Amino acid sequence: MRYTAFTSYDIVLLAQGLGVSLALFLATTIIGLFIGSLWAVIRFYRIPVLAQIVAVVAEVLKNSPVLVQLFLVFFGLPAFAKINVTPVEAAVITLSGNTAAFVYVIAVSAIESIGRDQIEAARVFGLSRWQILRRIIAPQAMAFAIGPLTGLLVNQLQVTSLISVIGVVDLTKIGNILNLRTLKPFIVWAVVGGLYYVMAKLVAFGGARLEKRLRAHTAWKGL
Amino acid sequence: MISVRGVRKAFGSATVLDGIDLDVHSGEVVSILGSSGSGKSTLIRCMNGLEKLDGGRITIDDFDVSRPKELSEARKRSATVFQLFNLYPHMTAVQNIALAPVEVLKIPRKQAEADARTLLDSVGLSARADAFPAQLSGGQRQRVGICRALAMKPRYLLLDEITSALDPEMTSDVLAILAKLAHDGTTMVFVTHEIEFARTISSRIVFLDKGQLVVDLPTAEFFAADGGMAKPRIAQFLSKMRKD
Numbered sequence: 001m002r003y004t005a006f007t008s009y010d011i012v013l014l015a016q017g018l019g020v021s022l023a024l025f026l027a028t029t030i031i032g033l034f035i036g037s038l039w040a041v042i043r044f045y046r047i048p049v050l051a052q053i054v055a056v057v058a059e060v061l062k063n064s065p066v067l068v069q070l071f072l073v074f075f076g077l078p079a080f081a082k083i084n085v086t087p088v089e090a091a092v093i094t095l096s097g098n099t100a101a102f103v104y105v106i107a108v109s110a111i112e113s114i115g116r117d118q119i120e121a122a123r124v125f126g127l128s129r130w131q132i133l134r135r136i137i138a139p140q141a142m143a144f145a146i147g148p149l150t151g152l153l154v155n156q157l158q159v160t161s162l163i164s165v166i167g168v169v170d171l172t173k174i175g176n177i178l179n180l181r182t183l184k185p186f187i188v189w190a191v192v193g194g195l196y197y198v199m200a201k202l203v204a205f206g207g208a209r210l211e212k213r214l215r216a217h218t219a220w221k222g223l
Numbered sequence: 224m225i226s227v228r229g230v231r232k233a234f235g236s237a238t239v240l241d242g243i244d245l246d247v248h249s250g251e252v253v254s255i256l257g258s259s260g261s262g263k264s265t266l267i268r269c270m271n272g273l274e275k276l277d278g279g280r281i282t283i284d285d286f287d288v289s290r291p292k293e294l295s296e297a298r299k300r301s302a303t304v305f306q307l308f309n310l311y312p313h314m315t316a317v318q319n320i321a322l323a324p325v326e327v328l329k330i331p332r333k334q335a336e337a338d339a340r341t342l343l344d345s346v347g348l349s350a351r352a353d354a355f356p357a358q359l360s361g362g363q364r365q366r367v368g369i370c371r372a373l374a375m376k377p378r379y380l381l382l383d384e385i386t387s388a389l390d391p392e393m394t395s396d397v398l399a400i401l402a403k404l405a406h407d408g409t410t411m412v413f414v415t416h417e418i419e420f421a422r423t424i425s426s427r428i429v430f431l432d433k434g435q436l437v438v439d440l441p442t443a444e445f446f447a448a449d450g451g452m453a454k455p456r457i458a459q460f461l462s463k464m465r466k467d
Contacts (some may be wrong), residue, residue: 031426118412121309124271125323125375126298135322139313 004182017174018195021160024170027039028095029153035096036103044111061101067162070094091163093155103154111137111146143214150207154200171195224248224285225270225379232265239265241434247379247412252405254413256422257431258460263414267383271303283379286451301379302372306387308364310356316343316367317352320374342370346400362393369400378412387416420465422446430457
C-alpha cells in the first residue's frame, strides 16, 4: 500500500519533467522562430527555387499531424537515411520544424501587412534592401505578428507533451510514471495540467507585455 | 540638372508617358500640371527610380536612374515628398527624419537627430518632435515629410501632389514652407493642382495631357492669353480648376 503513496521525491521528479519540457519548448521556439523568419525573408525577396522549396516544406509541415512527423523523424531517419537520433534530438528536430512552418505563415502575413508606400519611401531615400528589412519591415512585422505568435507558442507548449511517446522524460512522461505508480490519475493529471496551464499563462503574459511595447506607436496621445 | 529624354512608360496596354522631354536646371521651380491620369505622378516616380522606364532616359546630375549602379547616386541628389506622406508609423517624427541620414549618409545618430530637431523647429513642429505619425494631423505629417526630404540635403526636391490630402488650412501651412524653400533657391519639381500657388512660386510650368507634354513654358508665358492659354486644352483645364 505504501508504494502507491506520494513522496517528497515526486516533487523533484515533477520539477525535472517540467525542466525538460521547458528546455525543449525554449530551444524549439528559438530554432523555430529563426528558421520560420528566415523562410519568410526568402519568400519576401522571392529568391528563386528556395522560395518554392520553403513554401512546399511549410505546407507539408503545417498540414500533417505532429505525432506523425515525430514518428517519421525518430523511426524514419535511422531506417531510410541511416541517421540515428536520440529521442531528444528527434523531439528538437520535429518541434522546431513544426514551429518554423507556422512562424513562416505568421511572418509572411505580417510582412505583407506593411504598406508598400513605406518601403517605396525608404527606397527613394537610398536605403538598401537589408536596411529596409532591419529598420522598416522587421520592427513593424514583429508588432503585427506578436499576437498570433503568442497563440502559436501557447499551442506549441502543449504540443511538447507528445514527445513522451518516443521516450523523452518530460512533464507528461513523469505524470504517466507517477500515475502508474500511485494509481491516482485525477490528482497526478490535475497537477500536470496545472503546471502546463501556469507555463501557458506565463507565455501569454510575456507575449501581451511585448505586444504592448512593440505597438506603442499606435497609441493615440492627442494632438 | 535633371534631364528627361524621350521617356515612355506603359502599364499593360495603357501608355501613361509618351515621349516626355524635360530639363530642370539648378534653382528652378518647375510645376507639372495636368488632369488626373495625365501622367504627372508617374513622371515623378520615374524620376526617383520607383518605376522602370519602357523607353528613354532620365539622368540626375548625369547619373542614369535606370542603371542600378548609378541609381543610388541619383537618389542621394534628389528627395521625394509623397502625396500620402509615407511616414514610418513605428518611428517618431525625429526618427523618421534622421533614419536616412544615419543609414545612407552615415551621419552619427546624435548629430542627425539634432539636425532633425532643427528642421522640425523651422516648420513649427519642435513640440511634436517625439510624436509618432498617428499622433500628428495631416498637415503636421506632411511637414515631417518635407523635413525628411530636406534632411538629405538634396539638390532636387520632387513633390508629388503633397497638399491633395490636406484641408485648406493645412494646405496653406505646407505651401508657406514651399514658398520659403523656393525663395531660398531650392530646386523643385512640383506636381500640383494648386494653380495659383504654382503661378506664384514656379519659374516654369509644364502641362501634361494623356501622357504627352503639351507645353513647357516660363510661368508668365504659360498664363498669358497668347501663350499657354491659347491652347484650348490648357484654357479648358485652367477654367475647370478655377471653378472647382
